[in-house]
Amino acid sequence: MKTKDIMARLQAKYPGESEYLQAVQEVLESIEEVYNQHPEFEKAKIVERMVEPDRIFTFRVTWTDDQGEVQTNTGYRIQFNSAIGPYKGGLRFHRAVTPSMLKFLGFEQTFKNALTTLPMGGAKGGSDFDPKGKTDAEIMRFCQAFMLELWQCIGPDQDIPAGDVGVGGREIGFLYGMYKKLAREYNTGVLTGKGSTWGGSILRPEATGFGALYFTQNLLHHAGKDIKGCKVAVSGFGNVAWGACIKALELGAKVVAISGPDGVCAIPEGITQEMIDYMLVMRASNRDRVEDMATRFPNKAFFTAGKKAWSVPCDIALPCAFQNELSEDDAKELKSNGCWCCCEVSNMGCQPGAIHFFQHNGILFAPGKAVNAGGVATSGLEMTQNAEHISWSGKEVDEKLHFIMKSIHEQCVKFGTQPDGKVDYVKGANIAGFMKVAQAMLEQGTI
Ligand code: 2IT
Numbered sequence: 001m002k003t004k005d006i007m008a009r010l011q012a013k014y015p016g017e018s019e020y021l022q023a024v025q026e027v028l029e030s031i032e033e034v035y036n037q038h039p040e041f042e043k044a045k046i047v048e049r050m051v052e053p054d055r056i057f058t059f060r061v062t063w064t065d066d067q068g069e070v071q072t073n074t075g076y077r078i079q080f081n082s083a084i085g086p087y088k089g090g091l092r093f094h095r096a097v098t099p100s101m102l103k104f105l106g107f108e109q110t111f112k113n114a115l116t117t118l119p120m121g122g123a124k125g126g127s128d129f130d131p132k133g134k135t136d137a138e139i140m141r142f143c144q145a146f147m148l149e150l151w152q153c154i155g156p157d158q159d160i161p162a163g164d165v166g167v168g169g170r171e172i173g174f175l176y177g178m179y180k181k182l183a184r185e186y187n188t189g190v191l192t193g194k195g196s197t198w199g200g201s202i203l204r205p206e207a208t209g210f211g212a213l214y215f216t217q218n219l220l221h222h223a224g225k226d227i228k229g230c231k232v233a234v235s236g237f238g239n240v241a242w243g244a245c246i247k248a249l250e251l252g253a254k255v256v257a258i259s260g261p262d263g264v265c266a267i268p269e270g271i272t273q274e275m276i277d278y279m280l281v282m283r284a285s286n287r288d289r290v291e292d293m294a295t296r297f298p299n300k301a302f303f304t305a306g307k308k309a310w311s312v313p314c315d316i317a318l319p320c321a322f323q324n325e326l327s328e329d330d331a332k333e334l335k336s337n338g339c340w341c342c343c344e345v346s347n348m349g350c351q352p353g354a355i356h357f358f359q360h361n362g363i364l365f366a367p368g369k370a371v372n373a374g375g376v377a378t379s380g381l382e383m384t385q386n387a388e389h390i391s392w393s394g395k396e397v398d399e400k401l402h403f404i405m406k407s408i409h410e411q412c413v414k415f416g417t418q419p420d421g422k423v424d425y426v427k428g429a430n431i432a433g434f435m436k437v438a439q440a441m442l443e444q445g446t447i
Helices: 003-013 018-035 039-043 046-050 099-115 136-153 169-183 204-222 239-250 273-284 291-296 328-336 352-360 373-388 394-416 425-443
Strands: 055-064 070-081 087-093 121-127 159-162 231-234 254-260 263-266 302-305 316-318 341-343 364-366
Touching (some): 018 099, 018 425, 039 046, 039 425, 087 099, 121 136, 136 169, 159 373, 204 239, 204 341, 204 373, 239 254, 239 273, 263 291, 291 302, 364 425, 373 394, 394 425
8 A cells, every 4th residue: 555646546536625635644654554564454455445434424404593594504424434333423513614524534533433442433424504603592493403314314323423613512402302303212322422411421521621631641651741730722712622621720730821713812820710611601602702711801811812822832732623723833833932742632633744843843742533532432431321221420431531541542652652762642543543443344344
């Protein structure tokens, strides 16, 4: 297998699908050497099959806004790979959603889910619906209209969606309510990220951020460092950033920045629990503005329009918002301001140039599919609880999450340790995830 040849074919077949092509390229480059030591993979055309989704559902979603005007969006569900379990992955509601974006996310999800140690295949879905400025009633009507089409594609043993950007507990509630009515199935295991009184796992809302900090702790420990007292810059203020801030604070780190599409809030004294609680209010308002934090806490948070979190000096950078949010220039700025570690929490949060810069300038770097896997892992734990009709305590879930993140870190070390003893976490995560999926595909024959 030659990455160059496969990429040339995919570029010709899917011109303009830049996010998808970027995600595939990164994985193929990481695995090429190992892959070519396995002639049985080449013979079964594992890579050629793995880069193509199993199937893509595309549907029209029509709903009525509060003014009585009819609105039309496009919905998607991409069932990417089912080699190691039923399709599993989130739904993204964002104005910029395209098939390319969801294909990259579904592809990443396949490897990420393989790393979790749990039996889950990869999927992703969503819509170009823009939640910004929408009322609760509009969100509900959109979710209902979306599920009117989606319900036929999913099921607790087939495909289990969850949240992603723009989809949290409120949206999962509306989606499940409609699923139940249409399918006449009362199995809560069809969606994860549910409310804790009706089948949702305790700690699922926090899990992506908590898991990311547990992974960071493992990485720092491996490098002989400690997170206590470190200054942390976080991008975003959504569910993932929120969980990361809670755990960072608990571990004795100081969160000195959060950001939004409008700019950055510098927090010189470090974020407080009260400010973290306010992030939830900001998310629920659908205003999509981080400036609201500075308005609410004028002596603690200082807003600068148009700037990113990476302009605030820190030790550790945690991208928690969107793909490609951290560029090579941002990486250089981080380094010149003293940053020495970047754990990518968002999916593909760093541009290839930024990753290259980190890796060649002594900055510890780990990729999203390892760092953020605690979210989907806890979704997997939610599925187990639903299937057993029980619910575990927060302590039980947290212990399992700890164990899973430690195991993901170990897999990265196993497959990513270089001759000089340093760990290439990108290679480690990609090879570990790939080997598991490839082996399963091989054993299941030519399908
Ligand atoms: O990117 C992700 O891993 C998620 N959005 C969570 C997916 C899930 O099924 O919990």
